[in-house]
Amino acid sequence: MLKKKICMVGQFGVGKTSLVRRFVDSIFSDDYISSIGVKIDRKDVTVGTTAVTLMLWDLAGEDDLKQLNVAHLRRAAGYILVADGCRATTFEKVIELQGRIEQMLGPLPFVIVLNKSDLRDAWEIEKTDSEERGWSTYETSAKDGTGVEEMFHSFAEKLMNNGASNEDSIE
């Protein structure tokens, strides 16, 4: 089956692991557990009539002590940059990470995800902040599931349409 590697990238605590867990296992836990290293999950989806396995690489959130290891994005078909809508600094981190990844790996398909839409009253980021950069942007809530499935499916579609330029592999 066709495989696509997708990396989840962003500052710590924005909900990368929760988004994957919501998408893959349909569950959410309020307990925050910091990720370290890389967590790899797989999810089979169908895009059009094509079955594809998404290899979801959840990369440990960047913090003051540890920088993102861009080498972990090697052979990725694309990446998902996640910010926490309630913390403006996490969107600044998204901008910084996007620049760093593109500088080291060249242009790769990516989308922006503003997570925690269930806490919209406390949001410090507007969707337009991201869209005006020309970035495809989604609002999600890993907690109640809003927008999660759509976001992953749309991105998978985008990667499939992006064609053979990606690092595809067939099992």
Next chain:
Amino acid sequence: MNEPETLDLLAALGCAIFERHRQDEFALCGTPPVWISSIFDARLQRIRMEDIFPFLEVFLPDAEEFWIDPGERPVLRSDYWVQKDLEGGERQFRASAILLKRGSSPDRKLIAIEDAELGFQEAQRLVHHAHETSLAYDKIAKLSRALEHATAAKSEFLARMSHEIRTPMNAVLGMAELLLETPLNAEQRELVNVFQRAGDNLLSVVNDILDFSKVEAGQVELEHIPFELIDVLERALEVVAIRAHAKDLEVSGRIAPAVPACLVGDPIRLGQILLNLLSNAVKFISSSQSGRQRCLKRSGVIPEKRTTPDP
């Protein structure tokens, strides 16, 4: 340490050892650990490591470089990674690239995979603690900013309201003054006097509120002008005298001879301080208590000196 010993040691540490035969082709060697069966069928002779441990697709290129030139490094270790086992449970691993030198024979290129649950949990606890501290700090900073905004809004509201009240109040007081200059009978004059005094009191309350909001906003600027101390003291005494007399208390001011008659500073603020102290004194001293005397010294400190013992 010789070759079999190294392999035995790695096996004793619970590592699964894979030897690289060709690019992309590895074989399990030595005694495999028990956990290996939960990840893949260990009977497979030749395997692609990335198919079993997907994380290795980013580690193997580094391992290839290491095997060519390890330099001074005895081993190359990977980051931790988490993947699901065949039953869907999460497992934590870490990989090491090892180069076994064998003299004239070709070197052996090994990948040791360790079940890293304990080390992973320990590292995770440390990182988690740092993240929670950082998130708590962010939350406190945000609350502090919100508090500052709320205080500023309150001060601004008070300042505006004080201003809005003072303007018509000044008109009322001005009219009362003009009214007093017109022919009035004794009763009318007393009535006008009453609402003029009440107006003065109200204005002073409003001024105090305005001062309070200025203090909170850090906008208080002290005057630096020459003034007569006696004037300030007398004005303060006049204000409290009525209430003191009502309690059968007598107030009087005495300026020590050493205090200069003319001082430089803010007479209005000094007047407020004196008035506050005197008002409290009148409020809290009963008529049976004798008065106390305060001395003004050159240093500006006002120590209290008891002139008669408390009953």
